[in-house]
Amino acid sequence: MSDLGRLAEAAKGDAKNLADRAFQALLDNEYGEFDDLVTALSPALGDAGLEHLRQRFVALSKEPVKKLVEHERRKIGWSTGGAIYEDDIANRHRAHVIEMALRDIADAQGDVDAFIAQYDRDTPKVPRIADRLLAAGRAAEALQAIDAAEHKRSDWPEFEREDTRIVAFDALGRSDDAQAARWSVFERFLSADLLLAQQCLPEWLSI
Incomplete structure (x- = not known):
């Protein structure tokens, strides 16, 4: 995927046209082959391309989902919950693609609040x-x-959660809380990695 991104950037094509092609590729992303497409194409898309792509997915999210009557629905399998319908699978896929795309676009645009809104x-x-x-x-x-x-x-x-908490404490200047959190991780999980990273182990544990 990174090679595709480099090729797209080198081609210096029209950003909106690239965004339209990315939009269709993401809609056709049945097996996760394009999960990282927005990230890969972000440099080539630039601000204009990313915004165009965002607007297309926002517009898609506002389109009503077509409801089929029972006799039009196609059963494609069975589960413990009953029949599995093709239109249900398609609608869930559509919702997932929109959510994933808007999240990745927000990340590429540096829009933290829009990124959070997708969760x-x-x-x-x-x-x-x-x-x-x-x-x-x-x-x-x-x-x-x-x-x-x-x-x-x-x-x-x-x-990952514990490490992020410690980084937040350090960023806020709460060094005592950060150190207490490191010790808590060590006491609960016998993991000294966070202590070692900050050279916080006492001598008797540093052997």
Whole structure:
């Protein structure tokens, strides 16, 4: 995918035309082959191309979903919940493509709020959201996002979440809280990686 991005940039074609072609490719993205297309084409698309692509997906999201009457619906399989209908699969795919595209476009445009808007409140992708907030200099909001999802934390190690929390503490100048968080990770999961990264291990653990 990175090769495609370099070729598109070298071609120096019309950005809106490239955006239209990317739009169609994303709609046809049945097996994830174009999942990283927006990121790859972002330099070639530029501001104008990205905005054109965004507007096309926003327009698509506002188009009503066609509802088929029962006799028009095609069953393509069965599950424990009953029949699987072709139109249901197509509609879910459409919604997923729109969400993914708008998220990636927002990321490419540096629009943190639009990026966050593509995730629901129960998303497990909190560290990803917090990372964008940190990069935008919004450390307090990043920490709030992590803390708001704290009740959903499992008993399994979630090092990405823990690392993001520590980075947020450091960005806010809360070094004592950052150190306490590192020790908490060590005590709960016997992982010294975060301590080692900051050379925070006491001598008796540094052997």
